[in-house]
Amino acid sequence: MLKVFKLITIVVLGLTVLAQGLPATAKETERNFEENTGGRWMKGEYHAHTSQSDDAQSSQTLELLLDNAFDKYDMDWMAVSDHLRMSSRDADGNVIPGGPIPLSQGIIQYQVPKIKQLLSEGKYRNKIIFSGFEWDMPTYEHVGIGIIGEQAGSAISLKAGNQFEYLFTNRDEKMFEPEDAAAWKAQDERAYSTSQDARTALAWLEKNYKETSYAILNHPSRKRVYTIADFRDFNNIAPHVVFGFEGMPGNQMEPDRGGLNLTTPENRTYGGSDYMLAKVGGSWDALLGEGRRFWNFSNSDSHFEISDNRLYSSGYWPGQYSKNYTWVNGSNAQSVLEGMRSGKSFSVFGDLINELDFQAEGMGSKAEMGEELKVKEGQMIKVTMRFKSPKKNNNGDSVQVDHVDLISGEVSGKAVPGTPAYNKDTNDSTKVIKRFTSKDWKTDRNGYNVITYKVKANKNQYFRLRGTNLGLNVPGETKNGEPLIDQKTDIEDNETRFAEINKRNYQDLWFYSNPVFVSVYKK
Structure with a gap:
């Protein structure tokens, strides 16, 4: 049974700094898919911490995080997502006078002004920045939430985050403006203790910010607190908001890769990925087999790479090791959100690839990642895969894809709550x-590597891709092409351990695409 966690991240600020009307890059003009001319691929992530999270290093300031994400590792957008808890430091790592304050207040008081200051100094041109937070979802785990609101970065958007913290955490009411608390209390009851309270919070987002928010489940198998029925509940309650999970978790510099360190096979990483993603026919395939638009994402979960005292390691900088590539039509935070929700995206470790086209076509129509192709029964479908790899990754290594797997499973429709199917966390048809x-x-x-494959359409199904730099049977890494459990890198000497963890990660690279759905109708 899949268990999932209680962490949800919320974006409450979306300062848009991407210039309008940017000329197409050389890479974009190379692309021969006509539908791609209206937007562009953008690299980014929604889960990284600054000094405003007390479990990050005080030296990990907002500016340092953004400098690394944008200037060093060439990200296009970033959602900062500090813990939705009491925060004792400001955006520069200084202790807050008077003691800790609710994070949502810290965003308003410190993070937003700091971002505006940095932008006024000419930093991060043509980038998109928005602030979020990571919510400890009652009885579960962490979730990444973004509330863009009517306008990203507006007072309304910031106040929405403040209201969320009031309603769905156990902060003392005295920490909020009395007039705000009175108004919020008149509208909704506070809910921060039970599994039903978690569902109430997601329903609140769907009701109030249906098109302008997200709640993505982070490192879902880390603590084994979710069941697959929880995932189905969340997606049923808030289908526009709960549309994905962090299948490729951050914290890759942990000795236990990704920080997933429980003893059961379902609570470990496989090739750095969460079990529910890595297992063919597992939990993600079970959700896709219902036709759910539920997508995979990767993140850094950056708190620090190596601690200031050189005793511990945690995660890479945003864009250093993992990236999401998302097709974005537009140049603001809302456009990024819509791209994330569309499913037209893929996620990568170690820059194994940096470009991917994946589509299915038949009967004069075609569909890309996140889309649905409708064809008559018995018609031939052509699946096309085009990808590129950079000459070197951020570790200075040459990269090369060893093989690409085309994975497919049947789509049978949504399971009904209360039935055995609702608790089933496998899709037996997937292979x-x-x-x-x-x-x-x-x-x-x-320069694209091009693969085509034809298959007869005789059932409703989906196709997804997985690729790696590893061979089919690499001792300790793969068996018959499937990733094996990542072993803990347990070396006493700190510096040697750090180097071996990094070596381990860059020797074991993967990418995953989101699916293309195919719907078949009778002649």
């Missing part, structure tokens, strides 16, 4: 239907 190596792809004049 790797074809494995491609370099012998199977050709490189086109634009």
Whole structure:
């Protein structure tokens, strides 16, 4: 049974700093998919911490985080997501006079002014920045939430985060403005203790910020506190808001990769990925097999890479090791959110690839990641995969894809609450239907490795991709092409341990695409 956690991240600020009308890059003009001309691929993530999270280093200031994300590792957008808890430090790592304050107040008082200051100094041009937070969801785990509101970065958006913290955490009412607390109390009851309270919070987001918020489940298998029925409940309650999970968690510099360190196989990482993503026919496939639009994301979960006292390691900087590539039509925080919700995205470790086109076509129509292709029963579908890899990754290593798996499962419709199917966390129809190596792809004049595959449409199904730099049977890493449990890197000498953890991670690289759905109708 899949268990999931209680962490939800909320975006309450969206300062848009991307210039309008940017010219197409050389990479974009290379692309021959006509539908791509209206937007562009953007690199970003929604889960990284600053000194305003008390479990981050005080030296991890907002400016340092953004400098690394944008200037060093070339991200296009970032959602800062400090813990929705009491915060004892400001955006510069200084202790807050008078003692800790609610994070939502810290965002208003320190983080937003700091971002505005940095922008006024000319930093982060053509980038999108918005603030969020990571919520300890009652009885569960962490969730990444973004509330863009009517206008990202507006007073309304910031106040929405403040209201969320009042309603759905155990902060003392005296920590909020009396007039605000009175108004919020008149509208809703506070709910921060039970599993039903968790559902109440998600329903509140769906009701009030249906199109302008997200709640994405972070490192879902870390503590084994979710069941697959919880995931289905959350998505049923708030389908526009709860549309994904962090299948490729951060904290990759932990000795236990990703910080997933319980003893059961379901609570470990496999090739750095959460079990519910890495297991073919597992929990993610169970959700996709219902036709749910429920997507995979990766993040850094950056708190610090190596602690200031050189005793511990945690996670890479945003964009250093993991990236989400999201197709964005527009140039503000709301456009990024809509791109995330669309499912047209893929996630990568170690820059194994930096470009991907994945689509299915038939009967004169085509669908990309997150979309649905409708064809008559018996028609042939052509699946096309095009990808590129950079010459070197951020570790200075040459990168090369060893093989790409085309994975497919049947779609049978949504399970009904209260039935055995609602508690089933596997999709028995899912399998790797074809494995491609370099012998199977050709490189086109634009440098893309191109694979095509034809299949007859005789059932409702989905297709998704998985790729790696590893061979099919690498001792300790893969068996018959499937990733094995990541072993703990347990070395007493700190510096040696840090180096070996980094080596471990960069030797074991993966990418995952979101699915393309195919719906079949009778002739």
